[in-house]
Amino acid sequence: MEVKKKLLDVVRDKIRVKHYSLSTEKTYIHWIKSYILFQDKKHPIDMGKVEIEQYLTSLAVKKRVSPTTQNQAFSALLFLYKEVLGVDMSEWNIQALRAQTRKHIPTVLTKEEVQDVIENTNGVYNLVVSLMYGCGLRMKEVLNLRVKDIDFGFDKIYIWDSKSLKDRTIPLPQKLKNRLLVQVEEILKLHKQDLKDGFGSVYMPYAFEKKYPQANRETKWQFLFPMSKVSKDPRSGTIRRHHIHEKTLGRNIKQASLKANINKRVTSHIFRHSYATHLLQAGIDIRTIGELLGHRSIETTMIYTHVVSQINKNKVLSPLDF
Known part of the structure:
Protein backbone atom coordinates (compact mmCIF):
# COMPACT_ATOMS: atom_id res chain seq x y z
CA MET A 1 0.00 0.00 0.00
CA LEU A 85 -1.66 22.32 -5.68
CA GLY A 86 -2.10 23.32 -9.32
CA VAL A 87 -4.47 26.18 -8.46
CA ASP A 88 -4.70 29.19 -10.79
CA MET A 89 -4.53 32.33 -8.61
CA SER A 90 -4.50 34.82 -11.50
CA GLU A 91 -8.14 35.82 -10.96
CA TRP A 92 -8.02 36.01 -7.17
CA ASN A 93 -6.61 39.58 -7.09
CA ILE A 94 -5.21 39.35 -3.57
CA GLN A 95 -5.97 42.59 -1.68
CA ALA A 96 -4.16 42.27 1.64
CA LEU A 97 -3.07 45.28 3.64
CA ARG A 98 0.50 45.83 2.54
CA ALA A 99 3.35 46.37 4.97
CA GLN A 100 4.49 49.98 5.02
CA THR A 101 7.30 50.60 2.58
CA ARG A 102 10.19 52.79 3.60
CA LYS A 103 12.82 54.02 1.22
CA HIS A 104 16.18 53.72 2.86
CA ILE A 105 19.25 55.43 1.49
CA PRO A 106 22.02 52.78 1.69
CA THR A 107 24.79 53.25 4.20
CA VAL A 108 28.19 53.45 2.51
CA LEU A 109 31.78 53.49 3.68
CA THR A 110 34.43 55.93 2.55
CA LYS A 111 37.37 54.46 0.65
CA GLU A 112 39.46 54.85 3.79
CA GLU A 113 36.88 53.04 5.92
CA VAL A 114 36.67 50.19 3.39
CA GLN A 115 40.44 49.86 3.51
CA ASP A 116 40.42 49.87 7.32
CA VAL A 117 37.90 47.03 7.45
CA ILE A 118 39.80 45.00 4.83
CA GLU A 119 43.09 45.45 6.71
CA ASN A 120 41.43 44.07 9.84
CA THR A 121 40.19 40.87 8.18
CA ASN A 122 42.40 37.82 8.39
CA GLY A 123 43.37 34.99 6.06
CA VAL A 124 41.10 34.13 3.15
CA TYR A 125 38.41 36.49 4.46
CA ASN A 126 40.64 39.41 3.55
CA LEU A 127 40.57 38.27 -0.08
CA VAL A 128 36.81 37.59 0.01
CA VAL A 129 35.96 41.07 1.35
CA SER A 130 38.40 42.68 -1.09
CA LEU A 131 36.65 40.92 -3.95
CA MET A 132 33.21 41.91 -2.69
CA TYR A 133 34.19 45.57 -2.69
CA GLY A 134 36.38 45.40 -5.81
CA CYS A 135 33.56 43.85 -7.88
CA GLY A 136 30.40 44.95 -6.09
CA LEU A 137 29.36 41.36 -5.38
CA ARG A 138 26.57 40.12 -3.16
CA MET A 139 27.62 37.73 -0.41
CA LYS A 140 26.07 34.73 -2.17
CA GLU A 141 27.71 35.68 -5.46
CA VAL A 142 31.22 35.79 -4.03
CA LEU A 143 30.76 32.58 -2.02
CA ASN A 144 29.32 30.70 -5.01
CA LEU A 145 32.29 31.54 -7.25
CA ARG A 146 34.07 28.49 -8.65
CA VAL A 147 37.55 28.08 -10.10
CA LYS A 148 36.17 28.19 -13.66
CA ASP A 149 34.52 31.59 -13.05
CA ILE A 150 37.82 33.47 -12.91
CA ASP A 151 39.13 34.20 -16.41
CA PHE A 152 42.75 35.24 -15.89
CA GLY A 153 43.38 35.46 -19.65
CA PHE A 154 40.74 38.12 -20.29
CA ASP A 155 40.77 39.55 -16.74
CA LYS A 156 37.08 38.87 -16.14
CA ILE A 157 34.93 37.31 -13.45
CA TYR A 158 31.77 35.50 -14.52
CA ILE A 159 28.65 35.67 -12.38
CA TRP A 160 26.18 32.99 -13.42
CA ASP A 161 22.45 33.10 -12.72
CA SER A 162 22.66 35.59 -9.88
CA LYS A 163 19.72 37.02 -7.93
CA SER A 164 18.38 38.92 -10.94
CA LEU A 165 18.66 35.78 -13.14
CA LYS A 166 20.96 37.83 -15.35
CA ASP A 167 24.43 36.42 -16.08
CA ARG A 168 27.13 39.05 -16.29
CA THR A 169 30.88 39.64 -16.38
CA ILE A 170 32.86 41.99 -14.16
CA PRO A 171 36.40 43.31 -14.64
CA LEU A 172 38.92 41.38 -12.55
CA PRO A 173 40.62 43.82 -10.13
CA GLN A 174 44.29 43.83 -11.11
CA LYS A 175 45.35 44.32 -7.49
CA LEU A 176 43.79 40.95 -6.66
CA LYS A 177 44.93 38.97 -9.69
CA ASN A 178 48.09 37.47 -8.19
CA ARG A 179 46.32 36.68 -4.92
CA LEU A 180 43.56 34.89 -6.80
CA LEU A 181 46.13 32.88 -8.77
CA VAL A 182 47.64 31.78 -5.45
CA GLN A 183 44.15 30.93 -4.16
CA VAL A 184 43.48 28.71 -7.18
CA GLU A 185 46.80 26.93 -6.60
CA GLU A 186 45.80 26.26 -3.00
CA ILE A 187 42.48 24.82 -4.17
CA LEU A 188 44.29 22.51 -6.60
CA LYS A 189 46.34 21.11 -3.71
CA LEU A 190 43.30 20.83 -1.45
CA HIS A 191 41.21 19.12 -4.10
CA LYS A 192 43.99 16.68 -4.90
CA GLN A 193 44.14 15.70 -1.23
CA ASP A 194 40.34 15.38 -1.02
CA LEU A 195 40.35 12.98 -3.97
CA LYS A 196 43.11 10.99 -2.33
CA ASP A 197 41.02 10.81 0.89
CA GLY A 198 38.00 9.49 -1.00
CA PHE A 199 36.08 12.77 -1.25
CA GLY A 200 36.49 15.52 -3.87
CA SER A 201 32.93 15.91 -5.13
CA VAL A 202 31.22 19.30 -5.01
CA TYR A 203 27.60 20.42 -5.14
CA MET A 204 26.54 20.98 -8.76
CA PRO A 205 23.91 23.55 -9.78
CA TYR A 206 20.66 22.67 -11.50
CA ALA A 207 20.66 19.42 -13.48
CA PHE A 208 24.43 19.30 -14.09
CA GLU A 209 24.82 16.43 -11.62
CA LYS A 210 22.72 14.14 -13.83
CA LYS A 211 23.86 15.52 -17.17
CA TYR A 212 27.57 15.42 -16.31
CA PRO A 213 27.91 12.84 -13.50
CA GLN A 214 31.73 13.09 -13.37
CA ALA A 215 31.95 16.89 -13.45
CA ASN A 216 31.45 17.27 -9.70
CA ARG A 217 34.95 15.89 -9.13
CA GLU A 218 36.65 18.21 -11.63
CA THR A 219 38.90 20.95 -10.27
CA LYS A 220 37.26 23.72 -12.29
CA TRP A 221 33.95 23.16 -10.50
CA GLN A 222 35.43 23.47 -7.01
CA PHE A 223 34.42 26.50 -4.96
CA LEU A 224 36.91 29.37 -5.02
CA PHE A 225 36.51 29.87 -1.27
CA PRO A 226 35.98 26.40 0.22
CA MET A 227 35.42 25.49 3.85
CA SER A 228 38.40 24.26 5.83
CA LYS A 229 36.70 20.89 6.40
CA VAL A 230 34.43 18.54 4.47
CA SER A 231 30.86 18.25 5.73
CA LYS A 232 27.61 16.37 5.06
CA ASP A 233 25.37 17.81 2.35
CA PRO A 234 22.01 18.48 4.10
CA ARG A 235 20.04 17.23 1.09
CA SER A 236 21.96 14.28 -0.32
CA GLY A 237 23.94 13.26 2.77
CA THR A 238 27.13 13.19 0.66
CA ILE A 239 30.35 14.13 2.47
CA ARG A 240 31.87 16.95 0.43
CA ARG A 241 33.57 20.33 0.69
CA HIS A 242 31.19 23.27 0.45
CA HIS A 243 31.99 26.99 0.30
CA ILE A 244 32.61 29.19 3.34
CA HIS A 245 29.46 29.59 5.40
CA GLU A 246 27.62 32.92 5.15
CA LYS A 247 27.43 33.29 8.93
CA THR A 248 31.17 32.76 9.27
CA LEU A 249 31.89 35.48 6.70
CA GLY A 250 29.39 37.82 8.36
CA ARG A 251 31.01 37.24 11.74
CA ASN A 252 34.47 38.01 10.34
CA ILE A 253 33.21 41.24 8.75
CA LYS A 254 31.62 42.33 12.03
CA GLN A 255 34.80 41.63 13.99
CA ALA A 256 36.90 43.51 11.43
CA SER A 257 34.62 46.57 11.58
CA LEU A 258 34.88 46.61 15.38
CA LYS A 259 38.67 46.42 15.22
CA ALA A 260 38.66 49.25 12.67
CA ASN A 261 36.45 51.37 14.99
CA ILE A 262 33.82 51.89 12.27
CA ASN A 263 30.72 53.35 13.93
CA LYS A 264 28.39 52.28 11.14
CA ARG A 265 26.37 49.10 10.71
CA VAL A 266 28.80 47.13 8.57
CA THR A 267 27.34 44.11 6.76
CA SER A 268 28.46 42.24 3.66
CA HIS A 269 26.12 44.35 1.49
CA ILE A 270 27.73 47.63 2.54
CA PHE A 271 30.71 46.83 0.29
CA ARG A 272 28.38 46.52 -2.72
CA HIS A 273 26.79 49.86 -1.86
CA SER A 274 30.22 51.44 -1.43
CA TYR A 275 31.42 50.00 -4.75
CA ALA A 276 28.50 51.56 -6.63
CA THR A 277 28.77 54.90 -4.84
CA HIS A 278 32.52 55.20 -5.39
CA LEU A 279 32.14 54.37 -9.10
CA LEU A 280 29.46 57.06 -9.42
CA GLN A 281 31.70 59.57 -7.66
CA ALA A 282 34.48 58.66 -10.10
CA GLY A 283 32.27 59.63 -13.04
CA ILE A 284 31.12 56.19 -14.24
CA ASP A 285 27.65 56.50 -15.78
CA ILE A 286 24.68 55.08 -13.89
CA ARG A 287 23.67 52.62 -16.63
CA THR A 288 27.11 51.00 -16.69
CA ILE A 289 27.03 50.69 -12.89
CA GLY A 290 23.61 49.04 -13.10
CA GLU A 291 24.96 46.48 -15.58
CA LEU A 292 27.96 45.74 -13.38
CA LEU A 293 25.67 45.22 -10.40
CA GLY A 294 23.31 43.02 -12.41
CA HIS A 295 20.24 45.18 -11.78
CA ARG A 296 17.15 44.45 -13.85
CA SER A 297 16.04 48.07 -13.84
CA ILE A 298 17.93 51.35 -13.90
CA GLU A 299 15.49 52.51 -11.20
CA THR A 300 17.18 50.17 -8.73
CA THR A 301 20.57 51.73 -9.47
CA MET A 302 19.25 55.28 -9.17
CA ILE A 303 19.29 54.99 -5.37
CA TYR A 304 23.04 55.62 -5.54
CA THR A 305 22.48 59.05 -7.09
CA HIS A 306 20.61 59.90 -3.89
CA VAL A 307 23.56 58.62 -1.84
CA VAL A 308 25.99 60.86 -3.73
CA SER A 309 23.52 63.74 -3.42
CA GLN A 310 23.49 63.28 0.36
CA ILE A 311 27.29 63.19 0.42
CA ASN A 312 27.41 66.44 -1.56
CA LYS A 313 24.93 68.04 0.86
CA ASN A 314 27.34 67.30 3.66
CA LYS A 315 29.81 69.64 1.98
CA VAL A 316 27.44 72.57 2.56
CA LEU A 317 28.77 74.59 5.47
CA SER A 318 26.72 75.24 8.58
CA PRO A 319 26.21 78.96 9.37
CA LEU A 320 28.27 78.32 12.52
CA ASP A 321 31.23 77.57 10.29
CA PHE A 322 31.03 80.71 8.10
Missing part, protein backbone atom coordinates in the same frame (compact mmCIF):
# COMPACT_ATOMS: atom_id res chain seq x y z
CA GLU A 2 1.45 3.35 -1.06
CA VAL A 3 1.82 5.84 1.78
CA LYS A 4 0.53 9.29 0.86
CA LYS A 5 3.18 11.97 1.29
CA LYS A 6 2.63 14.87 3.68
CA LEU A 7 2.02 18.25 2.05
CA LEU A 8 5.30 19.81 3.22
CA ASP A 9 7.24 16.82 1.87
CA VAL A 10 5.54 17.31 -1.50
CA VAL A 11 6.50 21.01 -1.36
CA ARG A 12 10.13 20.06 -0.69
CA ASP A 13 10.15 17.62 -3.61
CA LYS A 14 8.76 20.25 -5.97
CA ILE A 15 11.29 22.85 -4.80
CA ARG A 16 14.14 20.42 -5.43
CA VAL A 17 12.81 19.45 -8.85
CA LYS A 18 12.96 23.14 -9.73
CA HIS A 19 16.51 23.35 -8.32
CA TYR A 20 15.80 26.15 -5.86
CA SER A 21 18.45 26.85 -3.24
CA LEU A 22 18.40 25.28 0.21
CA SER A 23 17.77 28.69 1.79
CA THR A 24 14.72 29.22 -0.46
CA GLU A 25 13.47 25.75 0.47
CA LYS A 26 13.72 26.52 4.19
CA THR A 27 12.08 29.93 3.73
CA TYR A 28 9.12 28.61 1.70
CA ILE A 29 8.54 25.73 4.12
CA HIS A 30 8.56 28.20 7.03
CA TRP A 31 5.93 30.50 5.52
CA ILE A 32 3.68 27.70 4.27
CA LYS A 33 3.72 26.06 7.70
CA SER A 34 3.04 29.45 9.32
CA TYR A 35 0.07 30.02 6.98
CA ILE A 36 -1.45 26.61 7.78
CA LEU A 37 -1.05 27.10 11.55
CA PHE A 38 -2.53 30.60 11.31
CA GLN A 39 -5.66 29.09 9.74
CA ASP A 40 -6.01 26.40 12.45
CA LYS A 41 -4.30 23.68 10.40
CA LYS A 42 -6.82 23.73 7.56
CA HIS A 43 -5.51 22.19 4.35
CA PRO A 44 -4.55 24.89 1.80
CA ILE A 45 -6.68 23.22 -0.89
CA ASP A 46 -9.72 24.09 1.25
CA MET A 47 -8.62 27.73 1.52
CA GLY A 48 -8.14 30.51 -0.99
CA LYS A 49 -8.24 34.25 -1.58
CA VAL A 50 -9.90 35.21 1.73
CA GLU A 51 -7.57 33.12 3.90
CA ILE A 52 -4.45 34.36 2.10
CA GLU A 53 -5.56 37.98 2.51
CA GLN A 54 -6.24 37.41 6.22
CA TYR A 55 -2.79 35.90 6.72
CA LEU A 56 -0.85 38.56 4.79
CA THR A 57 -2.79 41.35 6.52
CA SER A 58 -1.99 39.81 9.89
CA LEU A 59 1.72 39.79 9.03
CA ALA A 60 1.57 43.52 8.27
CA VAL A 61 -0.70 44.64 11.14
CA LYS A 62 0.06 42.29 14.03
CA LYS A 63 3.53 41.01 13.23
CA ARG A 64 4.58 44.36 11.73
CA VAL A 65 6.88 42.64 9.24
CA SER A 66 8.79 44.53 6.55
CA PRO A 67 7.49 44.74 2.96
CA THR A 68 10.29 42.39 1.90
CA THR A 69 9.26 39.79 4.48
CA GLN A 70 5.59 40.05 3.51
CA ASN A 71 6.47 39.62 -0.17
CA GLN A 72 8.58 36.61 0.75
CA ALA A 73 5.60 35.00 2.49
CA PHE A 74 3.35 35.79 -0.49
CA SER A 75 5.87 34.22 -2.89
CA ALA A 76 5.84 31.04 -0.79
CA LEU A 77 2.04 30.87 -0.99
CA LEU A 78 2.09 31.53 -4.73
CA PHE A 79 4.48 28.60 -5.12
CA LEU A 80 2.28 26.39 -2.94
CA TYR A 81 -0.92 27.04 -4.87
CA LYS A 82 0.48 27.22 -8.39
CA GLU A 83 3.29 24.64 -8.40
CA VAL A 84 2.14 22.16 -5.75
Whole structure:
Protein backbone atom coordinates (compact mmCIF):
# COMPACT_ATOMS: atom_id res chain seq x y z
CA MET A 1 0.00 0.00 0.00
CA GLU A 2 1.45 3.35 -1.06
CA VAL A 3 1.82 5.84 1.78
CA LYS A 4 0.53 9.29 0.86
CA LYS A 5 3.18 11.97 1.29
CA LYS A 6 2.63 14.87 3.68
CA LEU A 7 2.02 18.25 2.05
CA LEU A 8 5.30 19.81 3.22
CA ASP A 9 7.24 16.82 1.87
CA VAL A 10 5.54 17.31 -1.50
CA VAL A 11 6.50 21.01 -1.36
CA ARG A 12 10.13 20.06 -0.69
CA ASP A 13 10.15 17.62 -3.61
CA LYS A 14 8.76 20.25 -5.97
CA ILE A 15 11.29 22.85 -4.80
CA ARG A 16 14.14 20.42 -5.43
CA VAL A 17 12.81 19.45 -8.85
CA LYS A 18 12.96 23.14 -9.73
CA HIS A 19 16.51 23.35 -8.32
CA TYR A 20 15.80 26.15 -5.86
CA SER A 21 18.45 26.85 -3.24
CA LEU A 22 18.40 25.28 0.21
CA SER A 23 17.77 28.69 1.79
CA THR A 24 14.72 29.22 -0.46
CA GLU A 25 13.47 25.75 0.47
CA LYS A 26 13.72 26.52 4.19
CA THR A 27 12.08 29.93 3.73
CA TYR A 28 9.12 28.61 1.70
CA ILE A 29 8.54 25.73 4.12
CA HIS A 30 8.56 28.20 7.03
CA TRP A 31 5.93 30.50 5.52
CA ILE A 32 3.68 27.70 4.27
CA LYS A 33 3.72 26.06 7.70
CA SER A 34 3.04 29.45 9.32
CA TYR A 35 0.07 30.02 6.98
CA ILE A 36 -1.45 26.61 7.78
CA LEU A 37 -1.05 27.10 11.55
CA PHE A 38 -2.53 30.60 11.31
CA GLN A 39 -5.66 29.09 9.74
CA ASP A 40 -6.01 26.40 12.45
CA LYS A 41 -4.30 23.68 10.40
CA LYS A 42 -6.82 23.73 7.56
CA HIS A 43 -5.51 22.19 4.35
CA PRO A 44 -4.55 24.89 1.80
CA ILE A 45 -6.68 23.22 -0.89
CA ASP A 46 -9.72 24.09 1.25
CA MET A 47 -8.62 27.73 1.52
CA GLY A 48 -8.14 30.51 -0.99
CA LYS A 49 -8.24 34.25 -1.58
CA VAL A 50 -9.90 35.21 1.73
CA GLU A 51 -7.57 33.12 3.90
CA ILE A 52 -4.45 34.36 2.10
CA GLU A 53 -5.56 37.98 2.51
CA GLN A 54 -6.24 37.41 6.22
CA TYR A 55 -2.79 35.90 6.72
CA LEU A 56 -0.85 38.56 4.79
CA THR A 57 -2.79 41.35 6.52
CA SER A 58 -1.99 39.81 9.89
CA LEU A 59 1.72 39.79 9.03
CA ALA A 60 1.57 43.52 8.27
CA VAL A 61 -0.70 44.64 11.14
CA LYS A 62 0.06 42.29 14.03
CA LYS A 63 3.53 41.01 13.23
CA ARG A 64 4.58 44.36 11.73
CA VAL A 65 6.88 42.64 9.24
CA SER A 66 8.79 44.53 6.55
CA PRO A 67 7.49 44.74 2.96
CA THR A 68 10.29 42.39 1.90
CA THR A 69 9.26 39.79 4.48
CA GLN A 70 5.59 40.05 3.51
CA ASN A 71 6.47 39.62 -0.17
CA GLN A 72 8.58 36.61 0.75
CA ALA A 73 5.60 35.00 2.49
CA PHE A 74 3.35 35.79 -0.49
CA SER A 75 5.87 34.22 -2.89
CA ALA A 76 5.84 31.04 -0.79
CA LEU A 77 2.04 30.87 -0.99
CA LEU A 78 2.09 31.53 -4.73
CA PHE A 79 4.48 28.60 -5.12
CA LEU A 80 2.28 26.39 -2.94
CA TYR A 81 -0.92 27.04 -4.87
CA LYS A 82 0.48 27.22 -8.39
CA GLU A 83 3.29 24.64 -8.40
CA VAL A 84 2.14 22.16 -5.75
CA LEU A 85 -1.66 22.32 -5.68
CA GLY A 86 -2.10 23.32 -9.32
CA VAL A 87 -4.47 26.18 -8.46
CA ASP A 88 -4.70 29.19 -10.79
CA MET A 89 -4.53 32.33 -8.61
CA SER A 90 -4.50 34.82 -11.50
CA GLU A 91 -8.14 35.82 -10.96
CA TRP A 92 -8.02 36.01 -7.17
CA ASN A 93 -6.61 39.58 -7.09
CA ILE A 94 -5.21 39.35 -3.57
CA GLN A 95 -5.97 42.59 -1.68
CA ALA A 96 -4.16 42.27 1.64
CA LEU A 97 -3.07 45.28 3.64
CA ARG A 98 0.50 45.83 2.54
CA ALA A 99 3.35 46.37 4.97
CA GLN A 100 4.49 49.98 5.02
CA THR A 101 7.30 50.60 2.58
CA ARG A 102 10.19 52.79 3.60
CA LYS A 103 12.82 54.02 1.22
CA HIS A 104 16.18 53.72 2.86
CA ILE A 105 19.25 55.43 1.49
CA PRO A 106 22.02 52.78 1.69
CA THR A 107 24.79 53.25 4.20
CA VAL A 108 28.19 53.45 2.51
CA LEU A 109 31.78 53.49 3.68
CA THR A 110 34.43 55.93 2.55
CA LYS A 111 37.37 54.46 0.65
CA GLU A 112 39.46 54.85 3.79
CA GLU A 113 36.88 53.04 5.92
CA VAL A 114 36.67 50.19 3.39
CA GLN A 115 40.44 49.86 3.51
CA ASP A 116 40.42 49.87 7.32
CA VAL A 117 37.90 47.03 7.45
CA ILE A 118 39.80 45.00 4.83
CA GLU A 119 43.09 45.45 6.71
CA ASN A 120 41.43 44.07 9.84
CA THR A 121 40.19 40.87 8.18
CA ASN A 122 42.40 37.82 8.39
CA GLY A 123 43.37 34.99 6.06
CA VAL A 124 41.10 34.13 3.15
CA TYR A 125 38.41 36.49 4.46
CA ASN A 126 40.64 39.41 3.55
CA LEU A 127 40.57 38.27 -0.08
CA VAL A 128 36.81 37.59 0.01
CA VAL A 129 35.96 41.07 1.35
CA SER A 130 38.40 42.68 -1.09
CA LEU A 131 36.65 40.92 -3.95
CA MET A 132 33.21 41.91 -2.69
CA TYR A 133 34.19 45.57 -2.69
CA GLY A 134 36.38 45.40 -5.81
CA CYS A 135 33.56 43.85 -7.88
CA GLY A 136 30.40 44.95 -6.09
CA LEU A 137 29.36 41.36 -5.38
CA ARG A 138 26.57 40.12 -3.16
CA MET A 139 27.62 37.73 -0.41
CA LYS A 140 26.07 34.73 -2.17
CA GLU A 141 27.71 35.68 -5.46
CA VAL A 142 31.22 35.79 -4.03
CA LEU A 143 30.76 32.58 -2.02
CA ASN A 144 29.32 30.70 -5.01
CA LEU A 145 32.29 31.54 -7.25
CA ARG A 146 34.07 28.49 -8.65
CA VAL A 147 37.55 28.08 -10.10
CA LYS A 148 36.17 28.19 -13.66
CA ASP A 149 34.52 31.59 -13.05
CA ILE A 150 37.82 33.47 -12.91
CA ASP A 151 39.13 34.20 -16.41
CA PHE A 152 42.75 35.24 -15.89
CA GLY A 153 43.38 35.46 -19.65
CA PHE A 154 40.74 38.12 -20.29
CA ASP A 155 40.77 39.55 -16.74
CA LYS A 156 37.08 38.87 -16.14
CA ILE A 157 34.93 37.31 -13.45
CA TYR A 158 31.77 35.50 -14.52
CA ILE A 159 28.65 35.67 -12.38
CA TRP A 160 26.18 32.99 -13.42
CA ASP A 161 22.45 33.10 -12.72
CA SER A 162 22.66 35.59 -9.88
CA LYS A 163 19.72 37.02 -7.93
CA SER A 164 18.38 38.92 -10.94
CA LEU A 165 18.66 35.78 -13.14
CA LYS A 166 20.96 37.83 -15.35
CA ASP A 167 24.43 36.42 -16.08
CA ARG A 168 27.13 39.05 -16.29
CA THR A 169 30.88 39.64 -16.38
CA ILE A 170 32.86 41.99 -14.16
CA PRO A 171 36.40 43.31 -14.64
CA LEU A 172 38.92 41.38 -12.55
CA PRO A 173 40.62 43.82 -10.13
CA GLN A 174 44.29 43.83 -11.11
CA LYS A 175 45.35 44.32 -7.49
CA LEU A 176 43.79 40.95 -6.66
CA LYS A 177 44.93 38.97 -9.69
CA ASN A 178 48.09 37.47 -8.19
CA ARG A 179 46.32 36.68 -4.92
CA LEU A 180 43.56 34.89 -6.80
CA LEU A 181 46.13 32.88 -8.77
CA VAL A 182 47.64 31.78 -5.45
CA GLN A 183 44.15 30.93 -4.16
CA VAL A 184 43.48 28.71 -7.18
CA GLU A 185 46.80 26.93 -6.60
CA GLU A 186 45.80 26.26 -3.00
CA ILE A 187 42.48 24.82 -4.17
CA LEU A 188 44.29 22.51 -6.60
CA LYS A 189 46.34 21.11 -3.71
CA LEU A 190 43.30 20.83 -1.45
CA HIS A 191 41.21 19.12 -4.10
CA LYS A 192 43.99 16.68 -4.90
CA GLN A 193 44.14 15.70 -1.23
CA ASP A 194 40.34 15.38 -1.02
CA LEU A 195 40.35 12.98 -3.97
CA LYS A 196 43.11 10.99 -2.33
CA ASP A 197 41.02 10.81 0.89
CA GLY A 198 38.00 9.49 -1.00
CA PHE A 199 36.08 12.77 -1.25
CA GLY A 200 36.49 15.52 -3.87
CA SER A 201 32.93 15.91 -5.13
CA VAL A 202 31.22 19.30 -5.01
CA TYR A 203 27.60 20.42 -5.14
CA MET A 204 26.54 20.98 -8.76
CA PRO A 205 23.91 23.55 -9.78
CA TYR A 206 20.66 22.67 -11.50
CA ALA A 207 20.66 19.42 -13.48
CA PHE A 208 24.43 19.30 -14.09
CA GLU A 209 24.82 16.43 -11.62
CA LYS A 210 22.72 14.14 -13.83
CA LYS A 211 23.86 15.52 -17.17
CA TYR A 212 27.57 15.42 -16.31
CA PRO A 213 27.91 12.84 -13.50
CA GLN A 214 31.73 13.09 -13.37
CA ALA A 215 31.95 16.89 -13.45
CA ASN A 216 31.45 17.27 -9.70
CA ARG A 217 34.95 15.89 -9.13
CA GLU A 218 36.65 18.21 -11.63
CA THR A 219 38.90 20.95 -10.27
CA LYS A 220 37.26 23.72 -12.29
CA TRP A 221 33.95 23.16 -10.50
CA GLN A 222 35.43 23.47 -7.01
CA PHE A 223 34.42 26.50 -4.96
CA LEU A 224 36.91 29.37 -5.02
CA PHE A 225 36.51 29.87 -1.27
CA PRO A 226 35.98 26.40 0.22
CA MET A 227 35.42 25.49 3.85
CA SER A 228 38.40 24.26 5.83
CA LYS A 229 36.70 20.89 6.40
CA VAL A 230 34.43 18.54 4.47
CA SER A 231 30.86 18.25 5.73
CA LYS A 232 27.61 16.37 5.06
CA ASP A 233 25.37 17.81 2.35
CA PRO A 234 22.01 18.48 4.10
CA ARG A 235 20.04 17.23 1.09
CA SER A 236 21.96 14.28 -0.32
CA GLY A 237 23.94 13.26 2.77
CA THR A 238 27.13 13.19 0.66
CA ILE A 239 30.35 14.13 2.47
CA ARG A 240 31.87 16.95 0.43
CA ARG A 241 33.57 20.33 0.69
CA HIS A 242 31.19 23.27 0.45
CA HIS A 243 31.99 26.99 0.30
CA ILE A 244 32.61 29.19 3.34
CA HIS A 245 29.46 29.59 5.40
CA GLU A 246 27.62 32.92 5.15
CA LYS A 247 27.43 33.29 8.93
CA THR A 248 31.17 32.76 9.27
CA LEU A 249 31.89 35.48 6.70
CA GLY A 250 29.39 37.82 8.36
CA ARG A 251 31.01 37.24 11.74
CA ASN A 252 34.47 38.01 10.34
CA ILE A 253 33.21 41.24 8.75
CA LYS A 254 31.62 42.33 12.03
CA GLN A 255 34.80 41.63 13.99
CA ALA A 256 36.90 43.51 11.43
CA SER A 257 34.62 46.57 11.58
CA LEU A 258 34.88 46.61 15.38
CA LYS A 259 38.67 46.42 15.22
CA ALA A 260 38.66 49.25 12.67
CA ASN A 261 36.45 51.37 14.99
CA ILE A 262 33.82 51.89 12.27
CA ASN A 263 30.72 53.35 13.93
CA LYS A 264 28.39 52.28 11.14
CA ARG A 265 26.37 49.10 10.71
CA VAL A 266 28.80 47.13 8.57
CA THR A 267 27.34 44.11 6.76
CA SER A 268 28.46 42.24 3.66
CA HIS A 269 26.12 44.35 1.49
CA ILE A 270 27.73 47.63 2.54
CA PHE A 271 30.71 46.83 0.29
CA ARG A 272 28.38 46.52 -2.72
CA HIS A 273 26.79 49.86 -1.86
CA SER A 274 30.22 51.44 -1.43
CA TYR A 275 31.42 50.00 -4.75
CA ALA A 276 28.50 51.56 -6.63
CA THR A 277 28.77 54.90 -4.84
CA HIS A 278 32.52 55.20 -5.39
CA LEU A 279 32.14 54.37 -9.10
CA LEU A 280 29.46 57.06 -9.42
CA GLN A 281 31.70 59.57 -7.66
CA ALA A 282 34.48 58.66 -10.10
CA GLY A 283 32.27 59.63 -13.04
CA ILE A 284 31.12 56.19 -14.24
CA ASP A 285 27.65 56.50 -15.78
CA ILE A 286 24.68 55.08 -13.89
CA ARG A 287 23.67 52.62 -16.63
CA THR A 288 27.11 51.00 -16.69
CA ILE A 289 27.03 50.69 -12.89
CA GLY A 290 23.61 49.04 -13.10
CA GLU A 291 24.96 46.48 -15.58
CA LEU A 292 27.96 45.74 -13.38
CA LEU A 293 25.67 45.22 -10.40
CA GLY A 294 23.31 43.02 -12.41
CA HIS A 295 20.24 45.18 -11.78
CA ARG A 296 17.15 44.45 -13.85
CA SER A 297 16.04 48.07 -13.84
CA ILE A 298 17.93 51.35 -13.90
CA GLU A 299 15.49 52.51 -11.20
CA THR A 300 17.18 50.17 -8.73
CA THR A 301 20.57 51.73 -9.47
CA MET A 302 19.25 55.28 -9.17
CA ILE A 303 19.29 54.99 -5.37
CA TYR A 304 23.04 55.62 -5.54
CA THR A 305 22.48 59.05 -7.09
CA HIS A 306 20.61 59.90 -3.89
CA VAL A 307 23.56 58.62 -1.84
CA VAL A 308 25.99 60.86 -3.73
CA SER A 309 23.52 63.74 -3.42
CA GLN A 310 23.49 63.28 0.36
CA ILE A 311 27.29 63.19 0.42
CA ASN A 312 27.41 66.44 -1.56
CA LYS A 313 24.93 68.04 0.86
CA ASN A 314 27.34 67.30 3.66
CA LYS A 315 29.81 69.64 1.98
CA VAL A 316 27.44 72.57 2.56
CA LEU A 317 28.77 74.59 5.47
CA SER A 318 26.72 75.24 8.58
CA PRO A 319 26.21 78.96 9.37
CA LEU A 320 28.27 78.32 12.52
CA ASP A 321 31.23 77.57 10.29
CA PHE A 322 31.03 80.71 8.10
